[in-house]
Each structure stands twice: as structure tokens, then as C-alpha cells.
Amino acid sequence: MSEHELRVGLIGAGRMGADHARRLHERVSGARLVAVGDPDPDRAGAAADGIPGARAETDPMTVLGASDVDAVVVASPGPVHEPLLLAAIDRGIPVLCEKPLTPDAKSSLRVVEAEAARGRKLVQVGFMRRFDPEYLELKETLDTGALGRPLLLHCAHRNAEHPPGFTTDMLISDSVVHEFDTTRWLLGEDITAVSVRQQGLEASDDPAIPQIVTMETASGVLVDVEIFVQCRFGYQVRCEAVCEHGTALVGADAGMRTHSAGRWGGSVTPDFRPRFRQAFDAEFQRWADAARRGGIDGASAWDGYAAAVACEAGIDAQRTGRRTALEMAERPELYG
């Protein structure tokens, strides 16, 4: 690792961005937050507040272009990602970009192409499950082949309550996008088609109604995902791989167990942040380490593009009720 600290600019100071500011300041070694950019000066100021040496800016591009910024974390809304990413690629500085890479496949492909043209991976997408200890154990188990070839994945992705303004599209693009990425990463192959079924007798645009998303992969693995963002009891992410010689499950219940008032058991984490805090920390630490060497260490822009393609197919499948095949561009050599 280089001797020099990584000077990081943070773009986007909403709930997630503010979390990342604290993370960079308090828990990431070898990195220092120097600037926070957010069009809302109050939010930018609040995120930078109490972090010595961190200034607030209202123009994200100013952060990106600052001479004392070695790398950036992008936590602004998806629709503004593209120009930021293209500018960072142009400047040649590493980026950790919260998902989505961009809101649609076409714009994601433009980012991929820009990066491929530059010939160096600079953009990492914030799929933090790749850093979760249990998912890592699952991947390792699948990779060793100890259980034989994977045949099926059963996933459940549950939130206690969806935020205001959540839509059925977002069930796919905001939630199931994680399963799109973990499927590709765990199995090391692409998704080829998606289908969606909604619970209930009639089609509804209420995101509180659970849906079952089914994917097919290049080798014929079937993946089903329950997405239920109004399950009331808490946050739960589960994945069971069914292989030729056995199964492996992550996301089972853990933590302290009590017996009281006729019940035994434990508590459910209320939302994704405590559940994946360790994964976020590891993701940031490893990204910072890689960025100091000028690169990335996680999901690439290509992975972000692949997720965008799957999301578009998923939303189409959701709307039409039909199985939708994925069509992906050719993979540039950079991501070979």
C-alpha cells in the first residue's frame, strides 16, 4: 500500500452519503474525507461537519475536479451518475459508485465504453453483499465444488416497510438488483431471462404486494427471489443454493437468543444498515486500498451494466407478465 493517504471526495450527502462520510472518517484506514459535494448546502455541511479538513461544496463537479481529491465516492441519486462517472474516468480517478451505476442499460453501457476506451478499471459499483462474510463463505463453498454444481438459488429479500414514493419498478431496480448482482457473482455466469409474478388475484401497482422474480442463467440454474418490501417484522436477506450434493444457506437467524414469556429466539435487524454494516466497512476499506493503487476491488462498471440490463428486463417482465430474455452488448476486453 502506498504511503500516502487517499484523499476522498464524497458526492451526495443524503442518508446513505452521510453514513459513508462517517464511515470514511471513522472506520476506513488510509483514507481521508476532504470534500463533500451536494447541491443542498445544508446537507453537504452536515455531512462534513465535525470531520477535520473536510469542506462542503454545492457543485459535485467541483469536488470531482479538485486537485486534492484522489478518488470519489458517488452516493447521489442514480440519474446524475453518468456525467460524474464520465468525468472521473476522464480524469482517471477511482470511483466507488453506489448502485445503480446509472438508471438504464444504455447509459450504463456508455460508462462501460468510456472506461474501456481509457483501458483501465476505475469505477466500482457498490454491491456490498460481495463483502458480507456469509455471502463470501457461500461463494467460496460454491467455488470449491464441495457440494457439486449449483442447480437452484432460492432468495428472499424483505424490508419492514418501503419508503414513501416507492414503486413496483423499484422492487426490481432498487431491491432485486442486489439479487441480480449476487446471482452473477455467486455463479460466475450471466442471467439470460427473467419472469415476475405478483401475489394476488389482480395486477396492482402497489409495491407492498410481494412478487416472485425468477431468473434463468446461462448454464440453466433457476433462481427465485421473493421481494417483499412491506413485511413488517424487519429486514431479512436470505439465499439458499441447492447443488448436486447438498445445499448451503446464508441469512439464517443469528445473534443473541433469549427465552422469555413463552418464546425463544432473537431479534431481527430493522434495516439493511446494521445487517450489512460490516460489509460496507469492508467494501470501503478494500476499495480505499485498491484506489491508492489506482484501481478497484469489487463489482466493475460491466457488472453495473449487467445489473442494469437485468433490471430493464425485470421491469418489462413485471409489466407484461411474460418471460423476458436479456440482451447484452459484447463484453469489452477490459472485463474479460
Add this chain to the structure above:
Amino acid sequence: MSEHELRVGLIGAGRMGADHARRLHERVSGARLVAVGDPDPDRAGAAADGIPGARAETDPMTVLGASDVDAVVVASPGPVHEPLLLAAIDRGIPVLCEKPLTPDAKSSLRVVEAEAARGRKLVQVGFMRRFDPEYLELKETLDTGALGRPLLLHCAHRNAEHPPGFTTDMLISDSVVHEFDTTRWLLGEDITAVSVRQQGLEASDDPAIPQIVTMETASGVLVDVEIFVQCRFGYQVRCEAVCEHGTALVGADAGMRTHSAGRWGGSVTPDFRPRFRQAFDAEFQRWADAARRGGIDGASAWDGYAAAVACEAGIDAQRTGRRTALEMAERPELYG
């Protein structure tokens, strides 16, 4: 309960029938095995052997017609059930019939109609999961409404190895038929459509390849079932109900736990008999109690017919790859 013991005739002395002979003799109170009928005299003899007062017969109809037989257990192959059931209905004696009621919906309907014409429920179908302590707890939980309305059921049904001669049709008619019945029983409503997906890139008639069967119910509940009869590690039956305010899971791992050689955990039951032995015992005891009063206490002939309709639709869905709607006859008043 009546003072008199129930004198039971057993028809069919294969592996399951032989088990039931021991069960009737050793663990069912108030019932006595008096005759075993099987075309194979060796099998009939072996099953009756060592049970005082039990004789072996080669003609099942002789058993059914014997003056000292108060009730019969039918454990012979499905294709010979119909005439036996019609004869029992005709004689007015209670029957516990191993599933399937009959191999197809049409013949099942004939049994239903004969029973309805007689005006008395005499035929119970051997869906033993209705007597499993965990499934009973699940049903009770759903019935109380403590978790709100059920929205989804996720089921897994796994066997270590399928027997020789098993076919993909039998994945539905022999295995998933249990989930057809538990779905109807747990939710108290009918199945309206079935779809089937097979793992793998190409259609195959190898029953060792897992399939995902999806059902829809009258109220819009989605039910998915993994059927995998060559999972290698053992027998496992699991059902998770996802409701408006929480989830409930049965079939989680239980029993003694060890820590040794770097691993913690327990053993998996090798097949359905140890897993459901308690359910079989309870089913037989409660059937015998009911039969002494002249009736049944479990799945009815109508439930057997409904399962047959679902099986036919499931096999069609499996073959065509399409969602198949179920068409059921009108329900006779007897089963109202």
C-alpha cells in the same frame, strides 16, 4: 369411543402396507389387524406373520367382504384403488386409503360420487402431513390470523434418492401431491392454476433434475415448491408461510446437535418414514377412533379428488411448459 375393538383388514402388503401392519398391531389402540390381502401370498403372509389372529389372503376383495372386517386400510397400488373403494362404500365400511385416491381425476370423481350418493363419508385419504405436529402448529397459526392473511408459501420437498422406475410425472403425482393437499388444507381454499419449471437448459425426462412447481389459489396466494428427489443428503420437507405481518416456517432442522471435527449441526432423516412416523401413528390412531364411530377424521374423498385434479394439471403444465388452470367438478353437499 365404542367398547368394541375395530377389526381391520389391510389390502396391499408392500413396503408401506407392511409398515402399516406393524403400526396397527403395535401402536394403534382399539384396533386389531384381522386380515392382510395381497395377490402375492408371500408378501401377505410376511405382513400377517407374528400378528396373532391375522390371516393372509390373496384376494383383496375377500378381505373387503369378510364378515369380521369392520374397516380397511388400502395400501395397494393406486390403479387398483377404485374397485376396492367402490366396494367399501357399497358395504358401508370405513377406509383409510393411501394416496392417491385413484390415479386420475375422473376415477376419483366416480369414488366421490358413489360416496356422495351413499350420503356418508367413509373414505379417508392418507395425507399424513395433516397429522404432523409442526404442520398442525402452522395451520393453527394461520387459522388464528395472528400473522395476518397468508400471501405466499415457499415449500421444499427433497428425497435423498428416487426409487427405480420413478418418472417426471411422478414428481407431481407421487411427490408434489402432498404439497397440493397441504396447500388446500393450510389455506382452506382451492388451487386454481399450476405452472412447472425444470432446472437446466433443455427439457429432460430425468426425474433427478429438480423442478419448481408454482400454484395459484382462489384468493391469490402464490405457492412455490422445489421438488428434488435426488438431493443426495437426505429427506427434507419444509414449508414457509409468508403472511401480512410475519412468516412461519416448519421443517427447520431439529434434533440432537453435535460439535465435532470442525462442524456443528445435526443429522438429516434419511427418508419419509422416520420424519413422519409420529404423523402416521397419529393418523392411524385417529382414523381408528373415527372408524369405530363409523366415520373418518382426515382428508376426505373430495380432498383426494382435488389432489387428483391438481396432479393432472401439474403434469400437463410440466409437459407443455404453460400455466394450466384447474377445472373441478361441483362439490357435492356431503363435502360442503
Add this chain to the structure above:
Amino acid sequence: MSEHELRVGLIGAGRMGADHARRLHERVSGARLVAVGDPDPDRAGAAADGIPGARAETDPMTVLGASDVDAVVVASPGPVHEPLLLAAIDRGIPVLCEKPLTPDAKSSLRVVEAEAARGRKLVQVGFMRRFDPEYLELKETLDTGALGRPLLLHCAHRNAEHPPGFTTDMLISDSVVHEFDTTRWLLGEDITAVSVRQQGLEASDDPAIPQIVTMETASGVLVDVEIFVQCRFGYQVRCEAVCEHGTALVGADAGMRTHSAGRWGGSVTPDFRPRFRQAFDAEFQRWADAARRGGIDGASAWDGYAAAVACEAGIDAQRTGRRTALEMAERPELYG
């Protein structure tokens, strides 16, 4: 098994006796309850009520001496056991005697000696844990030696609430007596000394205060038992064997699991009857089978005596705060 049904007399129609009456009538094959003896005619009548052919008596000895009684179940209070057992031994009829065999070691030894003099095991003591599927699995695991030699047992024995009139003596003689028997049975060796510690700063005769009972066995195994009969949350019995190469635990949490309102987990059984119902049923079925052949199939009178010796030592240790060694009579050949 003999062709003839076992005609059983039940002595003692309290809560436990009434349970056993239903059990014998409803769930035990090959046995029939013919008489219930209890000094309280209402209780005797209530227990016999609805069981065809069962009569109520107020003199237990009348039941024991009746010509139509082949075997007896003794569920009356411990202090009246001795004359009943001696009479049954004298008559040569099999007995299933609820624990304790008798309330003290001396009287228990008299029963043992009477039985030894007669030269036939007729008395079985109702230590039902020996028939619990999990305890059986634990014993089998220890017996195979798969985990090496047992070194320690950690036990917990918890009741939601103790009944009125419960005393600290009864913590030992009524509760820990089960651990005395399971220890001897699991390890196949005798207990040599007992120590007791009470929670809290000062000695108290409040049975609601938990105690830790420690036993030593002939081979040097240390066994600790938490006895806590006012734990509020439910009934729990747990045993962990620590062996040379691993550990084995029974009594871990099982059953249906829910996720609701921020919690995952299951329910705790409220008392010993649902927890050990299956064990009681198996105990009775196997005793009835053995009794029809004239013998027993479970804990012997000698085991009952050994438990009585351990109880006396335990109560002494509890009172004195000292380690108390056990002194047992010589074991008659009958129990060799």
C-alpha cells in the same frame, strides 16, 4: 406379543393418573384399562368415566388384587408406593410405578430386596426420559463412542412455575431425580457424590431460587444441573455431553419458527406434558408390550433405589453445603 390384551389397573387418579388413564385407553395398543383405584371416589370415577369396561374403586389394594387385573400402573403419591409394590411383587404382576419408587432409600431397598427374592423384574420406574427420541439419540451417540469418552454433562431443568407447596427438598427429590436417572442411564455408571449450591448471598428455603447441583460419577465425569423451577418463560430440559472429541446437545429449541414484530423464534412448551408426551406414550406402549410377556422394559427397581440414594445425598448436600458421598447397598444379582 401374546394374543391377549393386557388388562391394566390404575392406582392413583390425580392429574398424572388421569392423564395415564386417557393414554392407556386412547393410545396404547394391546392394553385395556379395567379399573381405577383412588381413595377419592370422585377422582376415581372421573378417570374411569367414558372408558368402556373401566370401573372405579376406592381401595387401591382391591384393584391390585382383582382377578381381571394383569398389571398395574401406580400414579399415587410416593409415600403409599411401598405396600402397593410389595403386594404386586407378591402377586407376581408387572407394575409401572411413577417416580419415585418410594420416598427414601431404605424403603426403596426393601422393594428391591423383595423383587430380588422373587427372582423376577416386575417393577418398572417411570423415568420417561429414557423414551424421549432426543435422549435416545444422545445415548446411542455416547454408546457408539463416536465422540470419545464422556467427560462432562451440563444440564438445565427449568419449570415456568413451581406448584404450591413445593419445597427446596423437592428440587432434588422431585426434579433433579430425573437428572440422577438420566446420568446413570446415559453414562452407564453410578453417581458417587453430590454437591449443591444455591444462588444468592444467603441460604434460603425458597424453592424459587435456582440451585446448581453437581454430581461426580464412578469414572470421574462431572455433571452439573441447573434446577430452576420458577423461570417464568416455560419448561425446558437440556443436556449437553462434553466428550473427548466433541459435544452433543439435546433439548435445543425446536418446532415452528416465526418472524414477527422484530423477533424470530419459536414458542417454549409450557410444561413437561407436551414436552414428553411422545416419551410417555412410548414408555407405556413398551411397558405394556413387556408386561404382556411378564416383564419390564425400562428403569428397574434398582434404578429407582439408586435414584433414592442420590436424592438423599442431594438433600443432605443441599442442607449442609458439603459434598456428600453416596453409599449404595450391594447390587443383587437380578440387576447384574
Add this chain to the structure above:
Amino acid sequence: MSEHELRVGLIGAGRMGADHARRLHERVSGARLVAVGDPDPDRAGAAADGIPGARAETDPMTVLGASDVDAVVVASPGPVHEPLLLAAIDRGIPVLCEKPLTPDAKSSLRVVEAEAARGRKLVQVGFMRRFDPEYLELKETLDTGALGRPLLLHCAHRNAEHPPGFTTDMLISDSVVHEFDTTRWLLGEDITAVSVRQQGLEASDDPAIPQIVTMETASGVLVDVEIFVQCRFGYQVRCEAVCEHGTALVGADAGMRTHSAGRWGGSVTPDFRPRFRQAFDAEFQRWADAARRGGIDGASAWDGYAAAVACEAGIDAQRTGRRTALEMAERPELYG
């Protein structure tokens, strides 16, 4: 947090020290390793190797006295701790000292007195369990009083294999010392007496033989600890608090679960480092944060002294077979 990075000197570059060097360099924010001191130049060099700006020294006192060292981590053997700690207190620099504070109560008290004389807490003892998420959850649960007053703690502390040269004394001073500290921390009160029992018929000085250590606390809580450092299957640390209205357990089995070859379950962590890696990281991060403000954030020198007193009593109890009362010095106001 101050703007300036904490410049840390590490004293002791054995296995644990080398781990801590990587931790400081790779995972602690706001701290920088500047010097490693170890009498063995190879070990010092190896630990500093690859860490830009970190130099190796062979005299620990040189590290402690260096003008560019703001704080030190002491990971050298216990017998050399005292002079290092006294020197650090004298210089007024914060220390994170691996347990034990010092090898005996008398020398620990000298450290306490020196610190009290200086009037500022500078020494933190490395009891990392206080930073483990599960132990923290347990403490919070006890502190809220949701389960009522704690009555008992049952602990198990198991290592797969003890290192060469391990002794029965070390069972107490190296292993159970953690339970001494967690007991004091969880319950917020002192230990008043200790007893020890060894498994087996005869006293042995083989540390591979498990022992049961029992503590009493000021309020009368009984704490039992199984210490078994040759359990073969892996590393396991468990604590169950039994309270007036319920129990709470930490250290239950967690992680990915597989079903394969007839078994379900997960893997056991091989040693304390993976089990407590997250706790070590948090401990170091929070210590570094506190050290930048000139203080500590964890177990104090007084806690280290209290642990030393308990260890001496435990070793005495182990040798004599008797209950040994603890005698502690008066607590200086600084630790009030």
C-alpha cells in the same frame, strides 16, 4: 476527533503483535504505526515490513520514549508489562495493553496506584470481548432489566488444542481470565470467591483435562465456566445469562448452513482470531479514537488488577480444591 493522526508504537511482535501491526496499518482509521519494538530484530522487522513509515527497534523502551510516538500498544509477554506501563504512565501516553495487565495482583496494583497518582486513565487492557457485538447485545439486555435481575451465568470456553507449554495455571490466568472480566463487566459487580473442580478421578496437572470454575459475585450471582482447551473440534465461547424472567445466550452457532451427506449444520471457527476479529478491530478503532483525545475506552487498569486478583484466587482454588475468597485493595477514586 482531532485532526491529527495517532502515531502508534507497538511493543512485542509475536503472533499477536504481528496481527496488531497489520490491524493498525490496514483497518484502523486515524492511526499510523510508526515503530515496532521487539528484542528479536527479525520479528520486529517482519512486523514493520511493508508498512510505510514504520521502523523496527529492539529496545521497547526506545519505542516508548520516541518523540514521534503518541500512544503504544503492548503485546509483549506479561512479565515485562509492568516497567513499560509505568514508563507510559510517567510519560502520559495512552496504552492499549494486551492482557494480562501484569502477571500478578501485586504488580497490577502498582500500575493502578501509579495511574491513580497521575490522576488520569491512560492504560486500557485488551479484553476484546467487551467489543464483540453479541456480548454487547447481552450487556445491553441485562442493563435494560428486560429479563429481570441476573441470577446465574453459564459459560463455556473451548479451544481445539492448547499450545505447547500450556499449564493448568494458565487455564485460569490465560483463559478463564476472560470470563473473570466479562463477568465483572456484564454484571457490573465484583467477584467475591472462586472454586475449581477438575474432571477425572484424580488430581492431574494435565491442562487438557477440562475444569469447571465457579465464581460468586457480590450480589450472589453464581457463574460457572467450563474451561476445556483440548476439545478438538474448534474454538467456542458461550455465555448464557439466567435472569428472573428469562435467559439470554450468546455464542450460539451461526454462519452459513449446509445440508450434505446426511448432516445439516455449519462450521466451527478454528481459533479465537476469526471469532473475535471484529471485536479486535472495534477495540483498536475505539481505543485509537480515545487515545487521540488522550484517554481510554475499554477495560481500565483497575479492571486489569481485578482480573489479576481473580486469577490468583482461581489458581489457589485449583490447587487447594477449596473455595477461595478474593481480597481486593480499596478502589482509588479515579476508577469510582
